[in-house]
Amino acid sequence: MLKMLRQSVVTLVALGILVGGIYPLAVTGISRAFFAREAGGSMIVQDAKVVGSELIGQPFSDPGYFWSRPSATSPIPYNAAASAGSNLGPTNPVLLALVKERIESLQAADSGNIEPEPVDLVTSSASGLDPNISPAAAEYQVARVARARDLAVEVVRALVAEHTEGPQWGFLGESRVNVLELNLALDAMSER
Numbered sequence: 001m002l003k004m005l006r007q008s009v010v011t012l013v014a015l016g017i018l019v020g021g022i023y024p025l026a027v028t029g030i031s032r033a034f035f036a037r038e039a040g041g042s043m044i045v046q047d048a049k050v051v052g053s054e055l056i057g058q059p060f061s062d063p064g065y066f067w068s069r070p071s072a073t074s075p076i077p078y079n080a081a082a083s084a085g086s087n088l089g090p091t092n093p094v095l096l097a098l099v100k101e102r103i104e105s106l107q108a109a110d111s112g113n114i115e116p117e118p119v120d121l122v123t124s125s126a127s128g129l130d131p132n133i134s135p136a137a138a139e140y141q142v143a144r145v146a147r148a149r150d151l152a153v154e155v156v157r158a159l160v161a162e163h164t165e166g167p168q169w170g171f172l173g174e175s176r177v178n179v180l181e182l183n184l185a186l187d188a189m190s191e192r
Helices: 002-034 093-109 135-149 153-162 179-191
Strands: 043-046 049-053 176-178
Touching (some): 135 153, 135 176, 135 179, 153 179
Antiparallel strands (some): 043 049
């Protein structure tokens, strides 16, 4: 009995060291060696300053910017340390009230827009941190952004098309637009 107990303890310690220490260090080392940018959070750097990550959404509320999907993290929106979905079902009164409030905000920001609000502008993603919106959500905002920046709608629409990515590897997921990258391109266009 004592021999089996000793073997069990030795096996537990050995596996703990292997799986809890050596393996994570090896995977981290390999990822940093071969995928340094991705392992570092896919940061977007502009003028030697980190302005955000390709992977984490950011709040935008100025009418001259495209707005992200709503965040489910609280109390700070888009807080990666608090990533979680809302877990509110489609008939939950809290979710329905949030969606109604978000629709009203979108309508107040662009009262002339009579198009139906895209679902990804009124509901949060599963992680609450999604950095992307659908092309339909971007299109919904084109006129407001163009008006706020005194740009032609066609110019803003072309910028959206330029920043629209297709499904990953051509078949996985949906087309998407990274909001931070699109807004940075808008700022760069305005600086010209």
